[in-house]
Amino acid sequence: MKRYTLLFSALAAPSAVHATVFMSPEQAQAVMFPGEVLRPDPRQLSDDQVSAIRKASGESPLHRDLKVWRASSGGWFIVDEVVGKHEFITLALALDATGAVKSVEILDYREAYGSQVRDPRWRAQFAGKRAGQSLQLGHEVKNISGATLSSKHVTDGVRRLLATYAIVLAHNS
Amino acid sequence: MRSSLPTTVDLVTRCRPLLGTFVEITTPDGHGEAVNAAFDMIAHIHARMSFHEPASDLAAIRNALPGERIAVDQETVEVLRTALALHEATNGLFDIAVGRKLVRRGFLPRGDIGPLRQFDGTAADITIEDDKHVSLKRRMLVDLGGIAKGYAVDRAVEVIARQGVPFGLVNAGGDLRAFGPIEWNIGLRDADDLVRSSITIRHCAMASSANLGNRRRLRGSQHTPHIGRNGQPVLAEQRTTVMAEWCVIADAMTKVAMVDPDLADTILSEFKGHILRETLSLGTA
Numbered sequence: 001m002k003r004y005t006l007l008f009s010a011l012a013a014p015s016a017v018h019a020t021v022f023m024s025p026e027q028a029q030a031v032m033f034p035g036e037v038l039r040p041d042p043r044q045l046s047d048d049q050v051s052a053i054r055k056a057s058g059e060s061p062l063h064r065d066l067k068v069w070r071a072s073s074g075g076w077f078i079v080d081e082v083v084g085k086h087e088f089i090t091l092a093l094a095l096d097a098t099g100a101v102k103s104v105e106i107l108d109y110r111e112a113y114g115s116q117v118r119d120p121r122w123r124a125q126f127a128g129k130r131a132g133q134s135l136q137l138g139h140e141v142k143n144i145s146g147a148t149l150s151s152k153h154v155t156d157g158v159r160r161l162l163a164t165y166a167i168v169l170a171h172n173s
Numbered sequence: 174m175r176s177s178l179p180t181t182v183d184l185v186t187r188c189r190p191l192l193g194t195f196v197e198i199t200t201p202d203g204h205g206e207a208v209n210a211a212f213d214m215i216a217h218i219h220a221r222m223s224f225h226e227p228a229s230d231l232a233a234i235r236n237a238l239p240g241e242r243i244a245v246d247q248e249t250v251e252v253l254r255t256a257l258a259l260h261e262a263t264n265g266l267f268d269i270a271v272g273r274k275l276v277r278r279g280f281l282p283r284g285d286i287g288p289l290r291q292f293d294g295t296a297a298d299i300t301i302e303d304d305k306h307v308s309l310k311r312r313m314l315v316d317l318g319g320i321a322k323g324y325a326v327d328r329a330v331e332v333i334a335r336q337g338v339p340f341g342l343v344n345a346g347g348d349l350r351a352f353g354p355i356e357w358n359i360g361l362r363d364a365d366d367l368v369r370s371s372i373t374i375r376h377c378a379m380a381s382s383a384n385l386g387n388r389r390r391l392r393g394s395q396h397t398p399h400i401g402r403n404g405q406p407v408l409a410e411q412r413t414t415v416m417a418e419w420c421v422i423a424d425a426m427t428k429v430a431m432v433d434p435d436l437a438d439t440i441l442s443e444f445k446g447h448i449l450r451e452t453l454s455l456g457t458a
Contacts, residue, residue, distance in 0.1 A: 022186055031187075031205055091190075103212075106188035106195060143197070146362025146412060147383035148322070148346040151190035158190075 025079050025092060028105050029069065032094035038069040038077055043168055052167045059160035066164065073097060076169060079107065082157030091154060099165050104158055191215050192322050194346025198329065200338050207336035211329040211343065218325040221246040222317045224272065224281055234307070234315050235272070235286065243307050250304055252317060252324045255421055259320075260296035262440050263429050270295045271400055272314025278396045278406075279389050281316060289314075318398070322348045323380055323424025330420075343420075350378035350420040361449075364412045372449065378420035379449070382427035383412040401432040417446030 023031065029038050043066040045053070054060050062081055069077040074097030081088045094102035183202035188195055189212055196215055198208050223229045230245040237243045245253075259267040273292045275281040286292075294311030301307055322345040329343045330350050340353020351357045356375045360368040364385035372379075384397035384407065399407035413431045417423040422444045430437035430448050441447050 022188060031209070104190055106190065143199075143342060143344050143349060143357060144360045144362050144368065145344075145347045145349060145379055145381040145414060146366075146368075147364065147381065147386060148194050148348070151194050151346075154190040154195075 022107050023092075023105065025067075025107065028079075028092040028107055029077055032092065032103050032105065033071045033073070033075060033077060036075070037072045041068045041070045042066060043068055045164075045168065049164075049168055053160060053163045056163035056167065057156075057160040059156050059163075061160065061164065066168065068169065075102065076165065078161055078165075080157065080161055082153050082160075084153045089154060089157075091157060093158060093161050095162075095165060099162070099170055101158065101162070104154070106154070187212075189215075191219050192325055192345055194322070196325075196329075196346070197344045198333070198341065199344075200333060200341035204333070204336070204338045204341075207333045207338050210336065211332045214328050214332050215325045215345070217246075218248055218321060218328065221249050222252065222321045224316050224318070225284070231272075231315050231317065234309070235292065235313070237309060237312070239309055239311055241308060242302060243309070244305060245307055247304050248324075248328070250301060250307065252321060252421070253299060253307060254301060255324070255425070256317070256320055257296055257299060257301070259425050259429075259440070263433075263436060265295065265297070266402060266432060266436070267319070267425055267429050268296045268400075269315050269317055269320065270298070270313040271319075272316040274400055274404060275316055275318075275398060276314060278391055280387075280396075280398045281314075286314065319428050320421060320425045322346065323378070323420035323422070326350045326378065326420035326424075345420075348378075348380040348420055348424045350423075352376055361412065361414060364410060374416070377416060377418060377445070378423045379414060379416045380420060380423035380427050381412050381414040382409075382431060384409050399428055399431055407431050414449040415441065415446060416449055417441060417444045419444065422446060 045061055045064045045066055050061055062083065067079040071077060076095040078093045079090065081090050089106060090108040092105045092107050096102050184199055185202045186197050186199040187208055188197045192215065198211055200208055220226060221230045224231050226232065230249040233243050233245060256269045272281060273289050276283050276286065277289055292312050292314045294309060294313030298310040298313060299307055300310065326343045326345050326348055327350060330352050333341055334352055340355050342349060342351045342357055349359070351374055353376065356373050358371050358373050359379065360371045361381065362368050364383035366386065382399065384399050387398055389396050395408055396406045397408060399409065401407045409431050413427050415423045415426045415430055415437070417426065423446065426437050426441055426446065429440070434448055438448055
C-alpha cells in the first residue's frame with residue numbers, strides 16, 4: 001500500500017490530504033466481509049490441479065501458492081495476481097459459501113500507467129517517491145484519462161479463480 | 174479564516190472491474206458505505222446496459238418487435254433520453270443504434286443475434302413511452318458503449334455526494350468526474366499509450382477517446398469502434414479529450430468531437446464544456 005501526501009489550497013478544504021492508493025488485503029477483507037472473522041487457509045496447487053484449472057478456464061495459474069482465507073460465514077477470500085497489458089494486477093475475490101462471486105476489488109493496479117512506464121519523463125515523477133513522502137498536488141499524476149482500458153485480463157483471472165475454487169476449494173473445505 | 178495548523182485527510186482509492194474497464198473511486202477515508210453504494214449503482218448500470226448480457230435491457234430491446242412495449246430500467250430510460258437528444262443535436266452523428274455496424278465489423282460479439290439486416294433502425298426510431306418503457310419503430314442493435322460509462326460516473330458521483338462525502342473522484346477507465354473543492358491532476362494518455370501531458374481539474378467531468386490501438390482490417394479497409402457520417406470509420410491519429418459539467422456529456426461528445434469538432438464545441442457550450450486543446454507538458458509543472 002502506497003501512501004503519500006497531497007498539498008493543496010482551496011477554500012473550506014483541508015490543507016493536506018494523505019492518499020492511500022487502493023486497499024491492503026486486510027482492508028479488503030473488512031470491506032468485502034464486514035463483521036466477519038477470516039482465518040488464513042493457504043493452499044499449494046499440485047501439477048494435476050494446475051492442468052485441471054488450465055483446462056477448465058483456459059488460463060494458467062501464475063503461482064502455485066494460493067492465498068486463501070475462509071470467512072466465518074463459510075465464504076472465501078482469495079488474493080491473486082493477473083497479468084495486465086503491461087503489469088501485474090493484484091485482485092481480491094470474495095466468494096460466498098456456495099462459491100458465487102460476492103465482489104471483486106483491485107488491490108494494486110499499475111496498468112493505469114500503461115506503457116507510459118517506458119517513458120522516462122513519466123518514470124521520473126515517481127523516482128525516489130516512497131511511502132509517507134510528500135507529493136505536491138499538481139505534480140502528482142495518478143488519475144489518467146485516455147482511450148478506455150479493457151479489464152478483460154481481470155475477467156479472465158476471475159474465471160480462472162472460479163475454476164480454482166471448483167477444483168481445489170469446493171470439495172476440500 | 175486561516176489556520177496555521179494544517180488539517181489532514183486520508184484519501185482512499187478503491188477499484189473494481191466494471192463496465193468492461195477499471196472503475197476507481199477516490200474519497201476521503203471513512204466513507205466505505207457511500208463508496209459501496211456507488212459501486213452498487215455502477216454494477217446495476219453495467220448489468221442493465223451491457224451489450225453482452227442476455228438479461229440486459231439492451232438484449233430486451235434487440236429482441237423486441239416494432240411497436241412492442243419494452244420494459245426497461247429507469248436508468249436505461251435516462252441514458253436513452255440523453256442519447257436521443259444528442260442524436261438530434263448532432264443530426265444523427267451520435268447514434269446508439271450503432272450496434273449492427275460494430276457487430277459486422279467485429280467490435281461486438283455476434284452471439285445468437287441472427288441476421289443483421291433486420292436491425293436497420295436508428296436512434297430516431299426509439300420512442301420513450303414513460304420512465305420505464307420504450308418502443309421501437311424499427312428494430313435495431315443498441316450499443317451504449319459511447320455513453321453508459323459517463324452516465325455511470327455521474328450516478329456514482331451523485332450517490333457519493335448525497336451521502337455527505339465532501340469531495341471525490343470517480344474514474345471509469347478514463348471517463349471521470351471530480352466533485353468538491355479540491356483540485357485533481359489528471360494525466361492524459363495519448364493515442365499511442367504514452368502520457369505526455371496533464372491537466373488540473375476541479376468539480377467537473379472529462380472523457381477521452383482514441384482508437385489508434387483498436388483497429389481491425391476488414392475486406393481491405395481499416396475499421397475502428399468509432400463510426401462517423403455515412404457509416405465511415407473514424408481513423409483518429411490523436412486522442413480527443415472533452416471537458417463538461419457532466420460525464421455523460423463528456424463521454425458521448427468525445428465521439429462527436431473526433432468527427433466534427435466545431436459541432437461538438439457548439440453543443441458543449443450548452444453544458445459548460447469544451448474540447449480540450451491546451452494541456453500542461455509533464456515535467457514543466
